[in-house]
Amino acid sequence: MGEIIFYALAAVTLGTALLTIFSRNPIHSALSLVVCFFSIAGHYLLLNAQFLAIVHIIVYSGAIMILMLFTIMLMNLNKDDESHKPIAAKIAATIAFCLVGLVLLAGLLRTKPVVESYYYSGEDFQSIKVLGKVLLNEYMVPFEFASVLLLVAMIGAVLISKKDKEKSLK
Amino acid sequence: MDSAIIIEKGIFILAVFAITMFMAMYSTLAERKIAAWLQDRIGPNRAGKGGILQPLADGLKLFAKEEFMPSTQNTFLFVLGPAISMSMALMTSAVIPWGDKLEIGGRTVILQATDIDVAMLYIFAVLSVGVYGIMIGGWASNNKFSLMSAMRASSQMISYEVAMGLAIIALIMATGTLSVREIAAQQSGFWNDGWFTWNVFKHPLSFLIFLVCSFAETNRTPFDLAECEAELIGGHHTEYSSMKMGFYLFGEYAAMFISSAILAILYFGAYNYPGFQWAVENWGVNVANILGIIALFVKICFFIFFYMWVRWTIPRFRYDQLMNLGWKMLIPLAIANIVITGLVIVLTQ
Numbered sequence: 257m258g259e260i261i262f263y264a265l266a267a268v269t270l271g272t273a274l275l276t277i278f279s280r281n282p283i284h285s286a287l288s289l290v291v292c293f294f295s296i297a298g299h300y301l302l303l304n305a306q307f308l309a310i311v312h313i314i315v316y317s318g319a320i321m322i323l324m325l326f327t328i329m330l331m332n333l334n335k336d337d338e339s340h341k342p343i344a345a346k347i348a349a350t351i352a353f354c355l356v357g358l359v360l361l362a363g364l365l366r367t368k369p370v371v372e373s374y375y376y377s378g379e380d381f382q383s384i385k386v387l388g389k390v391l392l393n394e395y396m397v398p399f400e401f402a403s404v405l406l407l408v409a410m411i412g413a414v415l416i417s418k419k420d421k422e423k424s425l426k
Numbered sequence: 427m428d429s430a431i432i433i434e435k436g437i438f439i440l441a442v443f444a445i446t447m448f449m450a451m452y453s454t455l456a457e458r459k460i461a462a463w464l465q466d467r468i469g470p471n472r473a474g475k476g477g478i479l480q481p482l483a484d485g486l487k488l489f490a491k492e493e494f495m496p497s498t499q500n501t502f503l504f505v506l507g508p509a510i511s512m513s514m515a516l517m518t519s520a521v522i523p524w525g526d527k528l529e530i531g532g533r534t535v536i537l538q539a540t541d542i543d544v545a546m547l548y549i550f551a552v553l554s555v556g557v558y559g560i561m562i563g564g565w566a567s568n569n570k571f572s573l574m575s576a577m578r579a580s581s582q583m584i585s586y587e588v589a590m591g592l593a594i595i596a597l598i599m600a601t602g603t604l605s606v607r608e609i610a611a612q613q614s615g616f617w618n619d620g621w622f623t624w625n626v627f628k629h630p631l632s633f634l635i636f637l638v639c640s641f642a643e644t645n646r647t648p649f650d651l652a653e654c655e656a657e658l659i660g661g662h663h664t665e666y667s668s669m670k671m672g673f674y675l676f677g678e679y680a681a682m683f684i685s686s687a688i689l690a691i692l693y694f695g696a697y698n699y700p701g702f703q704w705a706v707e708n709w710g711v712n713v714a715n716i717l718g719i720i721a722l723f724v725k726i727c728f729f730i731f732f733y734m735w736v737r738w739t740i741p742r743f744r745y746d747q748l749m750n751l752g753w754k755m756l757i758p759l760a761i762a763n764i765v766i767t768g769l770v771i772v773l774t775q
Contacts, residue, residue: 283565287503287562290558306542306543306544307543307544307547310544310547310548311547313551313554313555314550314551314554317551317554317555318550318551318553318554318555318557319554319584322554322557322558322561322580322584325561325565326561326577326580326581329561329565329573329576329577330577382543383543384544384604
């Protein structure tokens with residue numbers, strides 16, 4: 257049962273990820289990306305990570321992709337607006353991609369996974385209480401750094417949009 | 427045993443689906459009756475006794491109308507829009523506890539489709555995905571007025587989701603759980619330790635912010651800028667006709683029912699009523715819980731009435747007023763509420 261769901265989800269994930277790249281219409285590719293995010297959330301659920309799955313949906317499908325759709329819809333991009341890149345850029349992109357693929361393949365082929373036996377620690381890692389305690393005790397500093405990073409990004413965005421306004425007034 | 431649970435849950439989910447649809451159907455009649463009452467009219471009274479068959483007649487009319495498609499290449503997305511709106515309105519009901527439990531033939535039936543640990547987050551996830559219904563529908567209509575209305579409606583929903591989430595954080599901090607079932611169970615009875623157990627008496631500010639945001643999330647007056655025929659062209663469903671239009675409107679009523687249920691469960695004691703424990707001891711679990719379900723539905727009906735009452739009393743906001751209220755009033759208020767709640771928790775511990 258679990259395997260069938262996994263393969264179905266994997267097919268949806270890969271299919272929509274490919275559609276995201278190959279769709280000519282920006283809206284269609286954004287929407288396939290949304291479906292892709294949902295199927296990734298499904299993978300998380302298969303791994304029993306409820307919190308991660310739901311937060312993934314809230315943050316990626318519910319917030320980021322909606323803002324992305326907003327931008328695309330407001331700019332009203334069409335097939336005709338698609339910029340034609342020079343042939344040199346295309347060749348460069350292909351070579352760069354192949355190199356990255358080579359490095360990844362070489363790296364992954366040489367890794368030897370160490371399979372240790374699982375032991376039961378008696379803690380329910382799904383539960384938010386455990387997750388919250390770990391996050392705010394052991395990983396307190398990185399957690400706070402991430403929040404400061406987000407704050408800086410937010411203030412930066414506000415600053416940039418303010419500057420534009422003053423310029424346009426002049 | 428396993429299949430018994432699947433059958434039990436299946437029947438329960440079907441029943442919840444049917445009840446939600448039934449309530450949404452009769453909300454349309456209730457809305458017209460209440461509007462008529464507030465405006466000193468009679469309201470629909472031709473179909474059946476006192477207009478009781480009016481929703482069926484409306485439904486039949488919507489089905490029988492001409493199905494008109496605008497000239498768009500995105501037929502699939504055009505159909506997908508109302509479908510998402512409707513299904514997202516219904517999906518929230520999965521985590522709502524409609525009662526505590528019943529004992530049928532030696533089995534304990536828990537009156538909730540699923541009791542997940544992250545139920546509150548699930549509700550917000552479904553809410554945030556519901557925006558897609560409006561955006562996709564508005565864009566696929568191939569009409570700039572539809573697109574602009576869709577932008578207006580979805581930016582309203584996104585803005586008020588923030589304040590709603592912040593309002594609920596104070597409640598979660600105090601209850602210490604994200605499970606809706608547990609929040610409902612904590613409000614058992616009516617009076618305990620010298621204060622009311624219902625959350626509305628413990629967190630009045632959080633309730634107020636949540637209530638205002640619920641109005642905005644369901645696109646009801648005074649936040650119904652998403653659709654006004656008179657001064658803004660139609661709305662995101664301008665190009666829709668027949669039952670697809672009906673799905674958008676019907677989804678709104680279903681969402682209103684569900685959000686009334688959430689309000690009743692989070693703040694108004696869910697299925698609890700004064701003397702719940704006494705009823706369990708003296709009349710048995712089943713009678714007490716059936717009374718509890720009735721109590722919950724009375725609360726839900728009150729909130730549905732409240733939605734309609736406000737709709738026919740208060741005029742709608744202007745768009746900038748709406749954004750000011752959301753970002754400059756409700757969000758700072760909600761954050762202040764979180765700080766106050768945190769201080770109170772620390773001081774009383």
